[in-house]
Amino acid sequence: MSEPSMGSGNTIRLAERRVFSHSFKPLYDEGMGLVEQTAEYLDGKGRVEAKNLSRLAATLYAAESMRLTTRLMQVASWLLLQRAANSGEMTRDQVAEEKAKVRLDTASAREDAAGWSELPSAFLDLVNRSLSLQALVRRMDEEIYGGGAPAASSARRSNPVSDQITLLRTAFAGG
Template sequence: MTDDSRKRSTSPEMVSFADRLAASQKFQALFQEGMGLVEETATYLDGEGRSQSKRLPRPASLAYATESMRLTTRLMQLASWLLLQRAVNEGEMTVEQAGSEKNKVRLDKLSSATGGSAWNDLPEHLQDLIHRSIRLQERIRHLDAMLYPKPDDTAEAVENTMENPVASQLNQLYAAFGRAG
């Protein structure tokens, strides 16, 4: 993979911190966390969670079914995004290809009802998995916004860099001397 295939910045002098992050050990840790959460959730829902759900009162049982579907949907979307980004990092896809495929992945509108009496009756392990998946979703959405900015966001980022001479100078230093951090 060449450096050119990873560039997403708006000018040749600028170094995208998001690109560096996406190709870093921190991304690998995020990837492992995400895939680990998928595996842990599947194990829970197929085992302990299934037996716990059978013992729940009717309203909590309905909430369990709803929230477990939301959780698995959220995790499948997050896993899809992580796999796309890993494919870009490994040179299997271009940024443009991933951007096109990424449009099929829904990182927003994957909410959960984390309150109310039915929520309080859900098993703690399920609640924990849901909270962790929501935190992971927030982190991935943030990274996604940096990696694949909307056209309006790109113009705003360039404008902000132009207004911030320190950021401009830092970008030039990183471009001249290589990797950040």
């Protein structure tokens, strides 16, 4: 494992130090735990709760569920790539190249959207936690790798699901 890069002057980038050290494990565990909790909720209690929503709220729930799962899959992909770099399975350059496919900008509906107040509180908690985690990961990503991916990389995105499968295969290729 190489030493963290230096920022301007002798300032060590704290996000980079966190990602490329043992203190990354709690962040990784939090992210993967949220993925698991969300899947359990959406497949169980959430499915039951959604059946009791008005048509408007049910439509919003369906759309927000897709945003939630997309957001979490993107965050999970980023975390898996950082773990691969941290464990030496991938070089930091390989991670930077692959992570350019990861989008950390999945928005959510606004709280004043019609039907929002009808959504189950457990679901809203998952949405809010996922947004907080995405914001943290995005800040860390910007500090470590710099802001913004090249425009060409996002223009080439023909199939986001295929991109996610490729990222997951890459992250697990060493194991």
